[in-house]
Amino acid sequence: MIFHWHAPSPPRTASVDLKFGAARPCRPLPFEFACPRVVSVPIAAPAVRARSFRFVDSDAARPRAAANHKTRPPSAASAKHYISSSLKSITYTRLKPPSDVIKLSDRLEYLLQPSLEAILEENSLAFPYRPFPFQFEGIAFLYPRQAAILADEMGLGKTMQAITAIRLLLRRGEVKSVLLVCPKPLVTNWRREFERWAPETPAMVIEGDQAKRDWQWRLPDVPVRIVNYESLLRDCSERMRFDLVVLDESQRIKNRSSSTNRTVASISRRRSWALTGTPVENSVEDLLGIFEFLSPGFLSPEMKPRSIGRAIGDHVLRRTKEQVLADLPPKLVRDAAIDLTPEQRESYRLAEDDGVLRLNELGRSAAIRHVFELVMRLKQICNFDPATGASAKLERIEADLEEIAASGRKAIVFSQWVSTLRVLARRLERFGPLEYHGQVPSHRRDAVIRQFQQESNKHVLLISYGAGGVGLNLQFVNYVFLFDRWWNPAVEDQAINRAHRIGVDGPVNVTRFLMLDTIEERIDAILRQKRELFEQIFSGADDRRKLGLTQEELFGLFELKCPAGPIDLAA
Amino acid sequence: MEPKKGSSETTLGFLSVTEHPQFGLFGGYLVLNAFGRPLEFHCTAPLKPNRAQEILYGPTLEEFIFGEQIGRTLIEQSGPPLIVFTDRRPALAARQYVSPPLALVLSPSVAGGGTQSTDDDEKIYRIDAAHEGRPRLAHFRYGRNRLALPERADEDRRLIVERLSGVDESFDLFEPFGRIYEAIEEARQAAR
Structure with missing residues (x-):
């Protein structure tokens, strides 16, 4: 398109009869105008370039009423099919x-x-x-x-x-x-x-x-x-x-x-x-x-x-x-720091002194398994005194369970040892304890969960981390006790989240037992570091602290020097 | 194998235009099949009217660009659908160049009844013969969708109502435009 603009055409000549007295000759005056200038402004339509993408109609084979709009607009009945419920939804996830x-x-x-x-x-x-x-x-x-x-x-x-x-x-x-x-x-x-x-x-x-x-x-x-x-x-x-x-x-x-x-x-x-x-x-x-x-x-x-x-x-x-889950009831975690009973303290001191002495004697031949053995022994003493059966944790959990049972609530207790769970089952008899661990046959486990959920006099379920850490849905539980600590915070989280999940009907109270001035306190410090590592990777924080547990750290639990280079610790 | 152009027997077209502050106008046209799935997508390279066009087309510039230039070009890339919907009022001007009826879908986020003004109704237009302004729109509801057509487009309205008559009124005809905007942005970024 071109737009033209010009002025109206003027007369090309003009004659003027100027008479000044008689018989004076008349002379035409040339009155020429230059041709007007035309300014043309091109208004080129923008060139529209289109790019096309065609997709396979994966629904073509699906049954629906035929309605070819080119020749026959769809009837009301067939039109039902042409805009499907695919456009119905209010919320959209793309x-x-x-x-x-x-x-x-x-x-x-x-x-x-x-x-x-x-x-x-x-x-x-x-x-x-x-x-x-x-x-x-x-x-x-x-x-x-x-x-x-x-x-x-x-x-x-x-x-x-x-x-x-x-x-x-x-x-x-x-x-x-x-x-x-x-x-x-x-x-x-x-x-x-x-x-x-x-x-x-x-x-x-x-x-x-x-x-x-x-x-x-x-x-x-x-x-x-x-x-x-x-x-x-x-x-x-x-x-x-x-x-x-x-x-x-x-x-x-x-x-x-x-x-x-x-x-x-x-x-x-x-x-x-x-x-x-x-x-x-x-x-x-x-x-x-x-x-x-x-x-x-x-x-x-x-x-x-x-x-x-x-x-x-x-x-x-x-x-x-x-x-x-803004509406999910909160998870209230408390670390119950408890002193060992005098009996436990004495057993603990003897075991630690003896264990460290043996590790020192082993010198460069000391291996991780020796450290582990000592850790396990000390952790078991933190649960129960091997000689007398005294347990500060048990005293505490009994007190808590009294209140929980009185209010008609239910609790789950995690331990890494079946033997610990067995002792707890005996000592907590009045709370109707049920057991869920590796020694309970697989085919009976679902029945245990049903019984725990349905029977009002069953207030506590004793679970091993290994058997009950994953896959269980216990939303009806409001109290979780970690009787002893696992090496790995993720496993502990798995355990806690058996109860704290969608469907839970109130706050979940988590109690992590922590015996003061024991190996449990030192392990807790390591667990905290592991949690920080997780945050570092999944939140993008730039924390350059050392990542895995090293052999030095493991031996460091007992203030011993590491005999070899760093290794990763598998939990 | 690439499907044939306009091969679907019952399709709906959705036409939109979006403006990028740096590059100009991008048109997008989405053809959906009977199940709301994409069959075709066509988009334009960016367009920027020049100064002369802005002066000489005046208030009709958007109709020219959205309707004649972008809308017509895009709709003609494909076989005619049953109805073309647009969320941009100036794109209604494409109707004189294409065969299927073309309706404006008003945003559901704007509260109000069927007679509510569109955003353009607030503008002032010259009222001389050459620029009598945009035709007034006749609004109507289809379920929760608010549609509009030029007042004199009675035949189109009849066709649209007929073709929508059997459709569940809860359908959201505004939703596909969100897909178009995302696709235009994706194509624009890919072209960089």
Whole structure:
């Protein structure tokens, strides 16, 4: 388009008859005008360049009423199908492309999908209750990722989020075979959760003798297989191929050189997810072990914690209860610092003096196991005096349980020793104690939990860290006692979070016993350092303090000098 | 295999324009299938009207850019959908160049009834013959969605009502525009 502008055309000449008296000649005057100048302003229409992206219509095969709008506008009945319930939802959780998706069209395909809520609705995926918004975010995080760690704090529903993401991938045909690997005590829990959150998804538990397991592995068209780590170690073969492998409690593969790590990493698969509330238990090495499964070589041992924190950002989703559950009743943690009874103090002093003396005598041949043996012995004395059975902790817990039982509440007590739990069961008889540990057969454990929940005279459940630290849902409990301390703060957190989780109906009171001027106090200081390490990686803080426990620190518990170089301590 | 252009039998189009302070205007057009899933996405390179255009198009510049330039170009990239929705009033001007009816979806966050003014209604327009201002809009509700069309577009309104008549009224027709904005931003960043 060109815009022209000019003035109106003037007359080219003019004649003027000027008469001044008679017969004077008349002379025309030339009256020429120059041609007007025209100014042209081009108004070029902006050239519009369009870029197009077309996506595969994965819904094309789905049944719906045919209605070709080009020739026949849809009737009211068929129109019901053309805008589906995908646009119904009020809250929207959007799928985001993972950072390792590079191609723009692929990234746009993720961004342009309807909200997760709409997709779930569209696929008629019913839930026993509506997930929390942060759980939708967790599902949206897992769903598009090839390699992911869902590292939510315990009690936020990692199981449900993983199952829903799996369910969605199965429903949309993006995966056809899923292998879920979990610790043995959690197998029944996973099966139960699949029945609850994905009732239409057959989940087969790989179990039984070798012949049965071989048959189960060979069965075609099994969408989800659940297997424990030990069975997988026995059965793993090169023939195994899965679209998705999910590791629950993935800290089990934190040791890169372990056979468990090597076995799961050898399975042929397209997607790898890890679920853990404690991606770092002791040192950054733990995270390296998990990434060896997720994406080998992605992390290197030379990387500093802050660099690791940045690198893993897109692969790890970690939320705490404080962040996402504003309405969750608080967790009130108190350290009950108690003096040993005189009997315990005397036994403790003798044992420590004797143990340190022996370590000194061993000199350079002293090994970590010698230190451990001494630590264990001292910790047991902190629980009970071996000679008299006196226990300051027991006196304290009895007093607390009186009050708890009187108010009709329930408590759980954790210890690392079954023998301690057995003694507690005898001494706390009047509170109706129940036991849940490795010596209780697996098939009886669910009944124990039911009894504890249903019977009003059962006020205390005695649990070992090993058997009850993970997978138990005890939201009806308001009191947690850590009768003795575990080496690893993550394990303690796991234990506490059996009670402090979604559904809890009041504050959870946590009591951590700590015997003054004993090994427990010194261990507590180390646990605090480990917690700081975790914060360093997952909050981006730049703390350059030493990370793992060193041999020096371990020997330092007894003010001894280390005979060799630094080592990592496996908890 | 790449799907064919406009292959879906029942589709809805969503057209929007967003302005970047540095680069100018970006248009985006999203075609959804019957299940609300994306079939096609088309976006423009950034546009910036020059000074002469600003002066000479005056208050009709937005209609020209949003409707004729961006809207028409984008909608023609694809087979005609049942209805095209836009969240930008000036983009309604694309209607004279394309075959499907085009309706404005008003933001659900703006409180008020169906007769509420749009933001543009507050502007002052010249009232001489050349610039009589934008046509007034006729508002109507579709479930919780507030839609608007030019007052004289009776036939379009009839078509839209007919094509939406069997649809659940709880559908949110404003939601896809959020997807368009995110996609435009993603494409813009990828082009850097």
